[in-house]
Amino acid sequence: MSTVDVASRPVRSVKLQSERASTALSLGLVTTYLTLIVGLPIAALVFESLNGGWAGFWEAVSSPEAVGALKLTLWTSIAVALLNAVLGTVTAWVLVRDSFRGKTLVNAIIDLPFALPTIVAGLTLLALYGPQSPVGINVAFTTTSIVLAMLFVTLPFVVRTVQPVLLELDQELEQAAKSLGASNWQTFRRVVFPNVLPGILSGVALAFAKAVGEFGSLVIITGNLPYKTQVSSVFIFSRIESGDRAGAAAVAVVLLAISFALLLSIGAIRHYATRHDRD
Amino acid sequence: MTSPLRRIGLRVIALGYLIVILVAPLALVFYRTFEDGIGPAWDALSTPETVNAFKLTLIITAIAVPLNTIFGIACGLAIVRRRFRGKGVVNALVDLPLALSPVVVGLSLFLLYGLDGWFGWLGDHGIQILFSLPAMVIATIFVSLPFVAREVVPTLREIGDEQEQAARTLGANSRQTFWRITLPAIRWAVIYGVVLTTARCLGEYGAVAVVSGRLQGETETATLRVEERYESFDLAGAYAISIVLALIAVLVLVAMTAIKPKEEAA
Numbered sequence: 001m002s003t004v005d006v007a008s009r010p011v012r013s014v015k016l017q018s019e020r021a022s023t024a025l026s027l028g029l030v031t032t033y034l035t036l037i038v039g040l041p042i043a044a045l046v047f048e049s050l051n052g053g054w055a056g057f058w059e060a061v062s063s064p065e066a067v068g069a070l071k072l073t074l075w076t077s078i079a080v081a082l083l084n085a086v087l088g089t090v091t092a093w094v095l096v097r098d099s100f101r102g103k104t105l106v107n108a109i110i111d112l113p114f115a116l117p118t119i120v121a122g123l124t125l126l127a128l129y130g131p132q133s134p135v136g137i138n139v140a141f142t143t144t145s146i147v148l149a150m151l152f153v154t155l156p157f158v159v160r161t162v163q164p165v166l167l168e169l170d171q172e173l174e175q176a177a178k179s180l181g182a183s184n185w186q187t188f189r190r191v192v193f194p195n196v197l198p199g200i201l202s203g204v205a206l207a208f209a210k211a212v213g214e215f216g217s218l219v220i221i222t223g224n225l226p227y228k229t230q231v232s233s234v235f236i237f238s239r240i241e242s243g244d245r246a247g248a249a250a251v252a253v254v255l256l257a258i259s260f261a262l263l264l265s266i267g268a269i270r271h272y273a274t275r276h277d278r279d
Numbered sequence: 280m281t282s283p284l285r286r287i288g289l290r291v292i293a294l295g296y297l298i299v300i301l302v303a304p305l306a307l308v309f310y311r312t313f314e315d316g317i318g319p320a321w322d323a324l325s326t327p328e329t330v331n332a333f334k335l336t337l338i339i340t341a342i343a344v345p346l347n348t349i350f351g352i353a354c355g356l357a358i359v360r361r362r363f364r365g366k367g368v369v370n371a372l373v374d375l376p377l378a379l380s381p382v383v384v385g386l387s388l389f390l391l392y393g394l395d396g397w398f399g400w401l402g403d404h405g406i407q408i409l410f411s412l413p414a415m416v417i418a419t420i421f422v423s424l425p426f427v428a429r430e431v432v433p434t435l436r437e438i439g440d441e442q443e444q445a446a447r448t449l450g451a452n453s454r455q456t457f458w459r460i461t462l463p464a465i466r467w468a469v470i471y472g473v474v475l476t477t478a479r480c481l482g483e484y485g486a487v488a489v490v491s492g493r494l495q496g497e498t499e500t501a502t503l504r505v506e507e508r509y510e511s512f513d514l515a516g517a518y519a520i521s522i523v524l525a526l527i528a529v530l531v532l533v534a535m536t537a538i539k540p541k542e543e544a545a
């Protein structure tokens with residue numbers, strides 16, 4: 001496409017020059033803004049984490065408290081990602097294939113966790129599932145509360161990546177499978193599932209990334225107990241407050257690496273899923 | 280197609296999940312806030328500290344949203360319409376805030392603008408960044424950076440550049456092409472992105488919590504105020520502020536629901 005772009009440009013050199021100048025200017029502004037807002041802070045973080053050399057970084061990352069927090073973060077996030085894969089897909093399915101009164105409303109509130117501040121999410125979960133629970137369920141300051149809060153904030157991701165795929169999926173394929181004698185389960189596994197899998201995977205990766213980094217909703221409901229309910233983001237925050245910048249930076253770099261790895265895999269999933277759309 | 284029993288089973292799972300995770304907790308907080316009428320909630324909201332917190336949140340949002348909108352459009356155009364070296368890096372950095380912990384964002388800014396940071400010298404010249412408005416604005420810009428760009432990119436790809444090229448052939452310069460052709464074509468994507476950005480700015484907590492210093496009445500935003508009220512055992516106050524933030528979230532949802540079909544039709 002860009003070759004056409006170049007070829008069709010007017011040849012008058014003055015105009016060409018000013019066009020080039022404005023392109024360069026807008027590109028310059030974009031990269032400057034990105035560097036100032038995102039690039040430099042991230043560079044400062046990586047720099048700080050390596051301030052004490054490789055050994056210092058390793059010492060900070062491998063402290064029992066940091067390892068405990070990271071393990072807790074990872075296994076709760078994995079649990080949340082798996083739960084999302086199942087419940088998110090079911091929810092998307094119901095929103096696309098089922099019809100009932102109030103479906104539009106249900107569809108709209110799926111995005112509520114995105115629009116609602118995370119601190120409010122934590123507070124509302126604590127109201128219902130905390131010490132003053134009117135239904136007698138108290139999971140405050142336990143691992144269950146971490147999973148609950150993470151489920152709340154990650155709710156939209158899988159639903160919103162699977163929903164459009166299901167909408168576009170031709171139902172005739174499923175009918176054909178059925179008429180050829182496939183059972184409901186076979187039809188789902190052989191026809192529907194392969195089609196929605198990339199959607200599920202990229203939604204799960206986004207949900208996992210969000211869960212690993214989640215902070216606001218966990219502050220109140222988990223009580224920040226080291227080894228028991230202290231996830232990595234909360235660990236980093238408490239290290240900043242106690243003035244241990246090296247310790248905070250080292251664990252933060254680990255989370256940064258996880259974020260980059262997840263973004264890369266989401267990119268790869270998209271690339272794979274759209275391979276038929278490209279020529 | 281699917282047996283009715285199975286369909287109803289799936290419906291019960293999906294709706295039950297939404298009620299347990301989302302609807303019931305919110306409904307309870309709503310009920311608790313207005314249990315004794317609207318009076319206590321109003322009193323909690325009208326304290327000077329809370330009013331200030333909301334003002335600060337609005338000021339930060341009013342700065343961050345326009346900047347990220349302009350950036351998002353320019354960045355989307357650069358990603359879709361231009362070829363340049365380092366495009367992969369630009370793409371990765373734009374997406375990063377979607378996947379990065381807000382606390383890590385806050386820490387990065389804390390390190391950059393802290394006394395020993397690369398920009399620590401600004402403080403020697405009387406320019407206060409950390410623990411004041413500028414750092415809170417930068418943190419908010421960071422976390423809400425991707426939304427306009429991410430909405431604009433697919434729309435730009437979809438509309439293609441035939442119309443833009445036609446305009447150029449007919450003698451329009453790049454400014455005219457942008458204002459008359461490109462911007463009208465992507466306007467719903469931009470508006471949708473602005474709504475998402477606004478929601479993210481109003482609700483930001485983690486990054487701002489790190490860089491604000493949390494001085495009551497000075498660097499305390501609405502979300503920070505919720506936590507402060509909770510820590511001070513003023514549940515009524517925390518609930519009242521939460522309800523206002525939740526109502527804003529509902530407005531955002533209404534806007535999203537109204538705009539999405541237009542964006543997809545465009």
